[in-house]
Amino acid sequence: MIRRCLSPFDDWLSSERILIAIVSIFIASIVAAILVTSINIKYYWVSYEFCTSIECFAEIPVAFGVQVRIIKFGVASASFVALVFGSYLALKSYLTAAQVGAFGNRIAHIGLFERFIQVELGRKRRLNSSSVDVYSLYRLMYQGDSLNSSEASPQFIDALKSIYKAMEASAVAYRDDSSFKFDNHRRDMISALARIHIRMDRLPRIDFLEVEDEVVDFISVLALVFAPATSPSSVPLRPYR
Numbered sequence: 001m002i003r004r005c006l007s008p009f010d011d012w013l014s015s016e017r018i019l020i021a022i023v024s025i026f027i028a029s030i031v032a033a034i035l036v037t038s039i040n041i042k043y044y045w046v047s048y049e050f051c052t053s054i055e056c057f058a059e060i061p062v063a064f065g066v067q068v069r070i071i072k073f074g075v076a077s078a079s080f081v082a083l084v085f086g087s088y089l090a091l092k093s094y095l096t097a098a099q100v101g102a103f104g105n106r107i108a109h110i111g112l113f114e115r116f117i118q119v120e121l122g123r124k125r126r127l128n129s130s131s132v133d134v135y136s137l138y139r140l141m142y143q144g145d146s147l148n149s150s151e152a153s154p155q156f157i158d159a160l161k162s163i164y165k166a167m168e169a170s171a172v173a174y175r176d177d178s179s180f181k182f183d184n185h186r187r188d189m190i191s192a193l194a195r196i197h198i199r200m201d202r203l204p205r206i207d208f209l210e211v212e213d214e215v216v217d218f219i220s221v222l223a224l225v226f227a228p229a230t231s232p233s234s235v236p237l238r239p240y241r
Contacts, residue, residue, distance in 0.1 A: 018085045022078045029074020033067035113138050116225065120218055126207075127214040133197035140196060141226065152227035159195035160223060160231060166192045167216075167236045174240035185240065209241055 114134055121129040143153045166188040173180040182205050189212060190200050198215060200208070216235060223231035 015089055018081065018089065021085075022082050025078040025081065026074050029071050029077075032074075033070045036066050036070065037064070109142075110135075110138060113226065117222075120221060124214040124218065126211045127218060131199045132218075133199075136197040151230045152223070156196065156227070157230055157232075159192070160219065162195060163189070163192040163219065164232055164236050167238055170240050171236060171238055180240060182240075213241070 117132060117134050117137075118129070121127060121132060140159070141152045141156045143155065166185070169188070170180065170185040173185075186202060186205075186208055190202070193200055193215060196219065198219075200211060200215065202208075203211065216238075220235050
């Protein structure tokens with residue numbers, strides 16, 4: 001948010017321009033002091049005579065008081081510009097460094113997530129790695145700027161709960177015997193898993209349930225490792241299996 005507020009200044013404000021402004025203010029004060037001195041010489045000091053006595057030197061602060069105040073004002077103004085805009089540049093540099101650091105953390109986190117998916121899918125016999133869209137799954141789990149590896153996005157949690165609800169509904173129907181239909185279960189699971197970017201084919205019952213075993217194991221481990229704080233605590237029983 002701070003970055004967005006300061007962005008209108010980024011296009012024209014730079015360290016070179018701040019330095020030019022500081023030097024210009026200082027030079028302007030010097031020129032103004034010289035101009036005042038010239039006016040004094042031409043109009044007010046014509047009646048004065050040159051002398052080197054102690055009394056004459058004592059009048060120097062009075063004679064050049066205006067010029068000294070002008071120069072002091074220029075120095076104070078230049079210091080103010082250096083303080084304000086120098087602080088802005090320091091903040092800008094900090095935000096840039098923080099942004100670069102956040103980007104590096106994001107890349108490292110994506111790499112860790114991708115390697116975890118590859119390792120887990122490598123352990124599965126029936127679940128093909130091409131069935132999981134790793135980057136779409138990552139974007140679903142971590143939306144915005146959050147990289148908290150213990151919390152997943154509400155959208156991912158809702159999708160995960162929809163998978164568990166499909167399994168629970170099938171379990172209830174299976175206990176009722178007469179209301180369980182495998183085709184309905186397969187359709188519901190394919191639809192629910194698609195929400196977390198996992199594709200399942202319409203396989204025969206035995207093959208489909210074997211793949212489902214590996215998918216359920218995969219998503220439960222994924223939630224346990226990357227979203228333990230927000231994911232459902234347990235996987236529903238599947239008596240239909």
